[in-house]
Amino acid sequence: MKPPCSLLLLDLDGTVYTDGKALPGVIDCLEHLRAAGVPLLFLSNTTTKSAAVIHRALGEMGLALPRESIRTATLAARDTLLEKGLRRVRALLRTEAHADLAPLELVEADAEVEERPEAVLVGDMGAAWNYRMLDLAFRDLMAGSRLVACQRNRYFQQEGGLKLDAGPFVRLLEDAADQQALLVGKPASAFFLAAARGALGKETRRALSAGEVYMVGDDLENDVLGAQACGIRGVQVRTGKFRPADEDRAQREAHLVLDSLTDLKRHFT
Template sequence: MDIDGVLYVGDAPVAGARETLAFLEEREVPFRFVSNTTRRSRRSIAERLAGLGYRIPADLIVTSPVAAVARMRERGQRRCFLLTTGDVREDFEQEGIAVAEEDVDVVIVGDAGENFTYDRMNAAFRLLENGAELVALEKDRYWMGGDGLMLSAGPFVAGLEYAAGVRAEVMGKPSQAFFALALREMGVSPDGAAMIGDDIFTDVGGAQAAGLAGILVKTGKYREEVVRRSGVTPDLVIESLAALPEYL
């Protein structure tokens, strides 16, 4: 399951979502939360969900920063330039990855919000020109904030790709490796799992490309006209996560 737009929208929990999670737990249906949210560490995501009435342990949350840390450690990389906001750097530093401004192995871009300034983008561009690799924690186009649609990291990643003539490796959805990470934790195969999200491209399309069923909820960023133009056909469309038990 996605988190933002599925469990909550803005600062409000989705009605009936907590009951659906209880339903799954009672029937011992395994689940994980796979999120492209890059403004918070995995720990603070769990804390925020607790504030919304959800009791979700941090180890059930699979995030793209955690995947990026694993990627760097596998390749023996120890220094990164981090273009994000919030406390997400905690996920890197607690695993021994130095967040630096120069001599880095990787430029890592998430949803940086107001930190997407010309100076920060230009600093990232120069590091890429000097040989650093480009990693996108997510490449979503936009997300639903409390006061309307908000630009996500995707447009800024695309700008860096264009300027530096490189291609970003995407850590979060719709990366097949990212879905595979969550599946391994649950011990299930793609054909025995479904992804539930509000993004027709990264959630539904990405999941289907990885061999999972894709379920689209009409909460969060859902827009009928976007779905109609997407070329992606969900396996199921439901009003919200609250409706899921009807189909299990």
């Protein structure tokens, strides 16, 4: 008998696509799962694109989804900052993601300002990182701004190999200002649980304790173990950033290890 699945949470980069191209067979598999009644929700730590751009890209790959099916670390940052009443924010985030931070009042990464922002928000700036913006953020933090991290991934996979992600920059600021960042993206439990509650409502607790909520990703630490820490079943895929060195730990700790997302078709339907 196939295991019941009330909600399937999915990572995007390295799991569904790499460098903007769908991995072989993945779109067919997702369409198949959706047609079989498995609810899909995408959870991404990407901070270099808005949810609208990701939504459009998935549509162009052949996967038409409701816009609310995509939850990013940037959207989680917006919600958390608003909840905490931190509205004026220095955004160490590429401008492509700024649309998802409305209605926060943003201070540009390299802007010198008289009045310090209430928070410093860190995402992936890629090649735009420079000393000036890190130094300005450091000074805000020393003056009392709250450090908030969209994610703290060490690296990501791109054509040509692994690339430095936002995590090392978050750690740099934590170290310099002696302040622990508030993490809002994966692997924070709040990120997974907010997504599950948004999709399942009152059913959430029951579905979690019955083991009917799954999270699939290529990152053992952030996707698989992060999800498992709040009662979600973690599925490791051997695509994207997965390396043979991760195999032993994945076999020991993940609920399931698959070569690719396409193997889920066999698993659930």
